[in-house]
Amino acid sequence: xxxxxxxxLEISLLLEAIYQKYGYDFRQYSKAHINRRIRNxxxxxxxxxxxxxxxxxxxxxxxxxxxxxDLSITVTEMFRDQDFYKSLRKNVIPILKTYPFIKIWxxxxxTGEEAYSMAIIMQEEGLYDRTTIYATDFNQHALNRAKxxxxxxxxxxxxxxxxxxxxxxxxxxxxxxxxxxNIIMNQSLKKNIVWANHNLVTDSVFxxxxxxxxxxxxxxxxxxxxxxxxxxxxxxxxNGGILCLGSKEGLxxxxxxxxxxxxxxxxxxxxxxx
Amino acid sequence: xxxxAIVIGVSSGGMNALKYLFxxxxxxxxxxxxxxxxxxxxxxxxxxxxxxxxxxxSIKEADEKEKIETGNVYIAPSxxxxxxxxxKTFSLTIDEYVNFARxxxxxxxxxxxxxxxxxxxxxxxxGSNNDGTKGIKRIxxxxxxxxxxxxxxxxxxxxxxxxxxxxxxxxxxxxxxIVQLLLKITKPNPDSYRDKE
Numbered sequence: 083x084x085x086x087x088x089x090x091l092e093i094s095l096l097l098e099a100i101y102q103k104y105g106y107d108f109r110q111y112s113k114a115h116i117n118r119r120i121r122n123x124x125x126x127x128x129x130x131x132x133x134x135x136x137x138x139x140x141x142x143x144x145x146x147x148x149x150x151x152d153l154s155i156t157v158t159e160m161f162r163d164q165d166f167y168k169s170l171r172k173n174v175i176p177i178l179k180t181y182p183f184i185k186i187w188x189x190x191x192x193t194g195e196e197a198y199s200m201a202i203i204m205q206e207e208g209l210y211d212r213t214t215i216y217a218t219d220f221n222q223h224a225l226n227r228a229k230x231x232x233x234x235x236x237x238x239x240x241x242x243x244x245x246x247x248x249x250x251x252x253x254x255x256x257x258x259x260x261x262x263x264n265i266i267m268n269q270s271l272k273k274n275i276v277w278a279n280h281n282l283v284t285d286s287v288f289x290x291x292x293x294x295x296x297x298x299x300x301x302x303x304x305x306x307x308x309x310x311x312x313x314x315x316x317x318x319x320x321n322g323g324i325l326c327l328g329s330k331e332g333l334x335x336x337x338x339x340x341x342x343x344x345x346x347x348x349x350x351x352x353x354x355x356x
Numbered sequence: 357x358x359x360x361a362i363v364i365g366v367s368s369g370g371m372n373a374l375k376y377l378f379x380x381x382x383x384x385x386x387x388x389x390x391x392x393x394x395x396x397x398x399x400x401x402x403x404x405x406x407x408x409x410x411x412x413x414s415i416k417e418a419d420e421k422e423k424i425e426t427g428n429v430y431i432a433p434s435x436x437x438x439x440x441x442x443x444k445t446f447s448l449t450i451d452e453y454v455n456f457a458r459x460x461x462x463x464x465x466x467x468x469x470x471x472x473x474x475x476x477x478x479x480x481x482x483g484s485n486n487d488g489t490k491g492i493k494r495i496x497x498x499x500x501x502x503x504x505x506x507x508x509x510x511x512x513x514x515x516x517x518x519x520x521x522x523x524x525x526x527x528x529x530x531x532x533x534i535v536q537l538l539l540k541i542t543k544p545n546p547d548s549y550r551d552k553e
Contacts (some may be wrong), residue, residue, distance in 0.1 A: 086470070107485075112439070112447040112449075113441055113442065113446050114439040114440065114467045114470075114471075115439065115449055115451075117445055117450075117467075117470070118439070118451075118463070118466070118467065124477065155449065155450060155451055157450050157451060157452050162435075163541075164398070279474070289534050298450045301420050301436075301447065301448045301449060301450075302447075302449065305421065328434055329433075330419065330420050330436060330448050331420060332420075333420055335470075
């Protein structure tokens with residue numbers, strides 16, 4: 083066995099160990115991604131080989147926590163992909179307006195920037211009072227930060243441009259209170275967001291919703307895991323419900339391509355068939 | 357042994373370099389080419405369409421899980437890192453910036469080095485930062501061929517100069533000579549074009 087094959091085996095044993103001990107399942111994640119994140123952690127922790135990581139993960143909960151943070155990507159921004167949000171306002175909001183109550187699920191919300199973006203749009207469209215946004219992630223640390231709604235002031239400049247380019251007409255700074263280095267999102271935006279721990283890989287359907295946003299989450303999964311998660315998303319949508327994926331994600335490799343109509347092909351917005 | 361893929365990292369000055377490269381390589385060039393060109397996060401892919409219009413080869417944005425095929429040129433989408441899996445398919449991630457860049461050349465090169473080993477050619481072209489340096493080093497470590505644009509001939513010399521400082525490349529050439537080499541390399545027995553083994 084070559085040293086390369088050995089390290090592949092070591093990584094798969096490590097992922098198995100994490101799953102058995104902590105219940106987090108990275109076994110069907112993109113191998114190149116996992117490899118990269120694990121090697122980063124090794125460099126940062128001064129570890130020489132993967133079997134050392136395995137033994138540390140099993141014995142040292144703090145280290146295990148760090149590694150879990152490495153493996154789950156929490157990089158996100160407000161109004162990422164401005165054309166997507168424009169299309170959302172144009173093509174999805176009119177559909178949502180027809181419902182007396184609106185349930186939205188942000189699957190894999192990380193630190194919450196997209197959930198707040200959605201709350202802003204719903205408020206501007208006059209729909210927020212009858213909306214509930216379920217924002218879920220398996221990373222409790224990220225979820226706690228999302229719930230606080232405290233973000234670095236430095237980022238706001240970029241987010242303001244994103245907001246304006248995505249069709250926002252208000253003054254973006256009216257949605258938060260600034261305090262030196264940080265800002266805190268308005269209570270009026272937080273009030274209808276329910277933050278909950280949910281793992282797309284290991285948990286099941288928890289609500290039936292009108293709109294699902296699951297953007298740049300599935301890119302980390304292999305084909306068979308993508309298919310499994312697409313089933314979960316499909317079963318969580320009402321008939322006629324809307325699914326929004328990341329701008330580079332599709333349904334083409336899954337069993338669900340035929341079960342939706344494309345509302346906006348380029349922005350990856352799909353409507354569940356009746 | 358034949359080379360199975362070429363990865364190219366390019367930053368400022370890249371548009372001219374890529375235009376030259378793809379107006380010169382023929383339509384039947386048979387090694388797939390994968391490129392990271394630094395672009396702003398908000399850039400659309402219109403520049404790829406323009407480049408494609410002037411190219412003999414088919415140039416497209418790399419898609420998630422797409423299988424890498426001969427005859428194609430793939431460009432990393434803006435605001436994503438592009439990686440290559442061992443099964444020669446693409447993965448995209450939105451991990452944090454690397455060397456202030458997303459896509460980052462290092463991220464592509466390091467994953468490509470592990471996927472293709474010695475059947476990979478890595479090329480660092482014009483640019484004004486040091487992205488690609490770690491990646492080209494990894495390509496050499498895995499037995500691949502390293503080609504770096506001669507900084508004297510690059511629109512922005514820093515990026516190739518940084519790579520040369522960190523690794524002993526197989527070739528340091530002008531863009532014109534790099535294209536000639538790439539044409540020669542697709543002929544049988546590419547090993548004979550290595551400077552050193």
